[in-house]
Amino acid sequence: MAKQKKFSGKGSARSKRKQNRKQVGPRRRVEFKYKGFTLxxxxEMPIKKFMEIVPARQRRSMKKGITPKQRKLVMKIKKARRLANRGKDPRTIRTHCRDFVITPEMIxxxxGIYNGKEFIEVKxxxxxxxxFLGEFAPSRKVVQHGSPGMGATRGSMFVPIK
Known part of the structure; x- marks a missing residue:
């Protein structure tokens, strides 16, 4: 009988990988960059310059200007940002403006983004x-179809009623 090799010994590649994993220090967080710019x-960037680096759909939306509802949202954002800079915890900003482009000052x-039924909490x-804000509050629920009810199909005529 041939002797079978064991791969779990001290010199095996698997044990060496385990040892290397133990020696690795904590992972460092990579600094966030958006299109080459840090947060x-x-x-600090003016909104006109920011418009140039966002994708075309968002740029087009921003170029059209802001609606009165969006203007109200901007005022709420500025107020919340002032509170956050003072060290206070800002209250949730509730909005129906799902078509508002997320800017760096909102981070x-x-x-609370309205999905048509309720406000979805998002940080x-x-x-x-x-x-867009609306991307983070889905407005449609995933449908999970069950068994068909009475009269749903032609074949259901022959299904016994319980």
Missing amino acids: GELQ GLPF LVEEAIGR
Whole structure:
């Protein structure tokens, strides 16, 4: 009989990988960049310059200007940002404006985005820059079909009623 090799000994590749994993230190967080700009640079950037680096759909939406509802939302954002800078925890900003583009000044603020039925709580992170608010509050529920009811199909005529 041939002797079978064991791969779990001290010299095996698997044990060496385990040892290497133990030696690795804590992971460092990579600084966030959006299209080559850091978050600090984005926050200092004028809105016209920011419009140039966002995707075309968002740029077109921003170029049209803001509606009165969006203007009200901007005022709420500025007020919440002032509170956050003072060290106070800002209240959730509730809005129906799902078509508002997320700008760098909105990062870190809590939002309640209306999905047609209720307000979905969202805390915006850096990766959300340049997207719409509505993307974070789905307005449609996923349908899970069950068994068909009486009269749903022609074949249901022959299904016994319980």
